[in-house]
Amino acid sequence: MSSTLRTYGRYIIRKLGSTAFVLVVLSLIVFLMVRLVPGDPLAGYYDTQGMPSDTKIAALRAQLGLDRPWPVQYLTWFAALFRGDFGDSLTQPYSVGSQIAKRLPYSIELSLLSTLIAIAIALPLGLLAGRREGAWPDALIRAGAFFAISMPSFVIGLAIVLTNSRTLRLRLVGAVPFAQAPLDNLRLMLAPALVLAFPFAAELVRYLRANVIEDLKRPYAVTLRSKGLTRGQMVSRHSLRNSLVPLSTVVGLHLAALVGGTVVIENVFSIPGMGQFLIQSISASDYPSVQGAVFVIGVIFIVMNLAIELLYPLINPRIGEV
Amino acid sequence: MTEAISEIGETRTGRVLFDARAGHDGDDAAPGRALRTAGGPRAPRPRRRRNWSLWIGLTILVTVLALSLWANVAPPFDPYDTVGGRLEAPNAVHWFGTDNIGRDVFTRVMQSGLLGLGTSASAAVGAELIGVVVAAVAISGGRVVQEIIMRFADAFLAIPGILIVLLLRVVLGAGTVQLIIAMVVLYIPSVIRVARGAMIEVNNSDFVVLARQQGVSRARIMFLYLIPNAYPTLLVQVANIASRIIVLEAALSYLGQGIQPPVPSAGRMLYENQVYMQPAPFLLVAPALVIFALATGWNLLADGLQRRLAQRKEGARA
Amino acid sequence: MSAGNVVAATNLGIAYGGAGGFALDGIDFTLRPGEIHGIVGESGSGKSTLGLSLLGLLPDNARLSADTFDVAGHDMASASERDWLPVRRGVGSMVFQEPSTALDPTVPVGRQIEESLELAGWPREKRRPRALQILERVHLPEPERRAGMYPHQLSGGQRQRVCIAMALAPRPKFLIADEPTSALDVTVQSEILDLFREIREVTDIGIAFISHDLAVISQIADRVTVLYRGRLIQHGTVHEVLRDHPEPYTRALLDAVPSVHDAPKSKFDIHRTAYATPRGDAAPRTRTGDDDE
Numbered sequence: 037m038s039s040t041l042r043t044y045g046r047y048i049i050r051k052l053g054s055t056a057f058v059l060v061v062l063s064l065i066v067f068l069m070v071r072l073v074p075g076d077p078l079a080g081y082y083d084t085q086g087m088p089s090d091t092k093i094a095a096l097r098a099q100l101g102l103d104r105p106w107p108v109q110y111l112t113w114f115a116a117l118f119r120g121d122f123g124d125s126l127t128q129p130y131s132v133g134s135q136i137a138k139r140l141p142y143s144i145e146l147s148l149l150s151t152l153i154a155i156a157i158a159l160p161l162g163l164l165a166g167r168r169e170g171a172w173p174d175a176l177i178r179a180g181a182f183f184a185i186s187m188p189s190f191v192i193g194l195a196i197v198l199t200n201s202r203t204l205r206l207r208l209v210g211a212v213p214f215a216q217a218p219l220d221n222l223r224l225m226l227a228p229a230l231v232l233a234f235p236f237a238a239e240l241v242r243y244l245r246a247n248v249i250e251d252l253k254r255p256y257a258v259t260l261r262s263k264g265l266t267r268g269q270m271v272s273r274h275s276l277r278n279s280l281v282p283l284s285t286v287v288g289l290h291l292a293a294l295v296g297g298t299v300v301i302e303n304v305f306s307i308p309g310m311g312q313f314l315i316q317s318i319s320a321s322d323y324p325s326v327q328g329a330v331f332v333i334g335v336i337f338i339v340m341n342l343a344i345e346l347l348y349p350l351i352n353p354r355i356g357e358v
Numbered sequence: 359m360t361e362a363i364s365e366i367g368e369t370r371t372g373r374v375l376f377d378a379r380a381g382h383d384g385d386d387a388a389p390g391r392a393l394r395t396a397g398g399p400r401a402p403r404p405r406r407r408r409n410w411s412l413w414i415g416l417t418i419l420v421t422v423l424a425l426s427l428w429a430n431v432a433p434p435f436d437p438y439d440t441v442g443g444r445l446e447a448p449n450a451v452h453w454f455g456t457d458n459i460g461r462d463v464f465t466r467v468m469q470s471g472l473l474g475l476g477t478s479a480s481a482a483v484g485a486e487l488i489g490v491v492v493a494a495v496a497i498s499g500g501r502v503v504q505e506i507i508m509r510f511a512d513a514f515l516a517i518p519g520i521l522i523v524l525l526l527r528v529v530l531g532a533g534t535v536q537l538i539i540a541m542v543v544l545y546i547p548s549v550i551r552v553a554r555g556a557m558i559e560v561n562n563s564d565f566v567v568l569a570r571q572q573g574v575s576r577a578r579i580m581f582l583y584l585i586p587n588a589y590p591t592l593l594v595q596v597a598n599i600a601s602r603i604i605v606l607e608a609a610l611s612y613l614g615q616g617i618q619p620p621v622p623s624a625g626r627m628l629y630e631n632q633v634y635m636q637p638a639p640f641l642l643v644a645p646a647l648v649i650f651a652l653a654t655g656w657n658l659l660a661d662g663l664q665r666r667l668a669q670r671k672e673g674a675r676a
Numbered sequence: 677m678s679a680g681n682v683v684a685a686t687n688l689g690i691a692y693g694g695a696g697g698f699a700l701d702g703i704d705f706t707l708r709p710g711e712i713h714g715i716v717g718e719s720g721s722g723k724s725t726l727g728l729s730l731l732g733l734l735p736d737n738a739r740l741s742a743d744t745f746d747v748a749g750h751d752m753a754s755a756s757e758r759d760w761l762p763v764r765r766g767v768g769s770m771v772f773q774e775p776s777t778a779l780d781p782t783v784p785v786g787r788q789i790e791e792s793l794e795l796a797g798w799p800r801e802k803r804r805p806r807a808l809q810i811l812e813r814v815h816l817p818e819p820e821r822r823a824g825m826y827p828h829q830l831s832g833g834q835r836q837r838v839c840i841a842m843a844l845a846p847r848p849k850f851l852i853a854d855e856p857t858s859a860l861d862v863t864v865q866s867e868i869l870d871l872f873r874e875i876r877e878v879t880d881i882g883i884a885f886i887s888h889d890l891a892v893i894s895q896i897a898d899r900v901t902v903l904y905r906g907r908l909i910q911h912g913t914v915h916e917v918l919r920d921h922p923e924p925y926t927r928a929l930l931d932a933v934p935s936v937h938d939a940p941k942s943k944f945d946i947h948r949t950a951y952a953t954p955r956g957d958a959a960p961r962t963r964t965g966d967d968d969e
Contacts, residue, residue, distance in 0.1 A: 058509050058513050061510055062513040062517070065510075065514065069525050070525070072529045182654060183654075186654040187650050188605045188609055190608075190612055191649065197635075254777065255777035256780050258778075259779065262769060263765070263769070263795055263842070264762075264764035264766075264792075264796070273791070274782075277782055278781075278782050297520060299520050299613070303612075315613065318525065318528055330517060338516045
């Protein structure tokens, strides 16, 4: 047992190490990508402040550290990140950190909600399709999954908005903070979450279906059949269990990828989340905002990934084989 | 990091639609094909099912190609000029109606199809070519090289694709070629991941080990063994990435960051026309249809290729 | 059918879909309580098909025909998947060749045995004690501890013991063992054979023991059925078939195995034979290939 623990300990250390490395690489990529953007980073500043004198620009430049070589800038920025300091926006009178703190909850809520919906849709359908491989329910479900994957989600979003405007005329666009009005918040989030859930559910369905089919082809399935399990029992008692571990990985990662990956939907439904923030910052060439937001989104993904990898051996009894 | 990310990356390519079925090790059964199916929990009908995905996918893509070629070579109307009334509903002259300044929607939408097909195919192939070489270098280059390359891929994959492209658009500029380059850059990391997975198996196989022992050079092994053996998997991925690019390009254009006006783009038309959604919903149907057709075509093609691959593997084993 | 048989089939034929020929043709087969009935043949002889058919485990495209097909008192000549369930649940069970893949890797082995009991209708409170009891009966050391383990934590021989325990747990009337020792190391192989002999001594379960290995069969079987290309070549007691009056085909099989029929009861020969036909070579699975390997 202690040797198992030691193996796990070494596994943790290895994963932590590679994650730390990935985080550094991420910060570097983010920093460099933003730095490569042509044009004067202070261009946006002019617009809001009128025309400051050359000396003032020079002073600002020095104050922001833009006159120093980029490795120094990078290290300064990176060091500040550890204090939770993302710097100040160039074009707006706020700190990047406060903006992220305000917008992140919307994006996380949206991701969580759509993940829940996607699982609720995908679990029964995926298992059914796998169980009835080749039969009509399978064909129907697969066709649906194909549709959901091939149709951009914002088109579905537009269709919902359009249909709603001609029928129910509910308020679908906009958002209110959860803390202020939880019910209104959820009501407004439902449509965008549903739209995001469709392609997600489609991928989960395909994944689950393949897993179930593969599982039913394993030799132990014949043992189960010889014990007197029906095909339905084989799926619900064994294939489901065996699919849940890999499925949870996919769900976790997709969830993490949704935060910030929802740019377009946030736009369609006017949700003031991370995606919208990024679009605004990019079009305003607001370096610190873009850097900070992309970095935070990347960190969420990487940390989620790490959590999954650390939990994986604990929920997967087969770790002994790896 | 590795396994977990690959799961999500790989739902793009695979495992998903394997249709290969095999029984357990039933040692003896009927002669011929029944041998393969003995003892499966519910064994298959013996007939081999037609690879519909492949053929339907190809048909869709070829149809879009033909229509869009027609619309580009001999356009029924000038796509940039007012040729009818404003917001005409679909009719015998203007099949998909006209937009807010009286341009023919059919011509515009169909012209956008060629560009969509071209960008998706070229970007997917480009990403594949570069990614494969990088992956092969990673595998033959020893631990440190491999580790660095893979961590870079990991870091890239941690950023949502649309953000990377948006940033690259700002860096590279707004043209169509720049868009293709941005897509190539975006998909290189996932190609590296998949290609590495496909090649690593080959790399550890006896014949490669033997070749290495006999002093065959790294480059030779790479081009002679690794890449050719991974190629079927990569072909599937090309089609898969192409379908992703179609959807992504539509989203970018919708945000005003895709193909730039006046060149017609289906995604952009959705954005421009959504203002007229109320009086003229047909304006959204046509571009949505083209996007959907292209994405479905690529998707089905990937699915069909995947299935053919699985069948071939199974056939080789039996 | 004679009253004493737990399985009795006459003129059993099995054909695979459409054009495929007969996998089995005109087979008469009986299994009596308390005996080990060896089924021998080379790859493709139909011996596994025969074994699978006794629990209705044939693939969908297989068509079964028989004059009589009586399994534990049920007429199964035209049985559906649903009709087979009561037979599989506690009346007949099966042990497979490859113990490493025959168990669900994510469920502790004890629970898998309990599942068999559950399906056979055992009340909840009796399942756990019975599982532990049967694990002890098959000589799995420290059954209490091992019942909580996952298959990969056990050795190949231990896993096969678990499979046998799982098959025996609901006290079936008959057991089909499909090459149960072929995938095991030689020493383990003889231990498992000892276990089967012991089962015969202390229970009245009828065991159909399928093997390509005449040495094994000669060691363990009471009666033998020899199959070749889906047809019955010879049937009788182990002495009749393997020693006194082998048919030409049986003789050829015997000649392929060094010195078995000279001294069939010597343990030494099992070892020699096993060395003579190393597993993987003689093992029939090479014929079909295995996806998971």
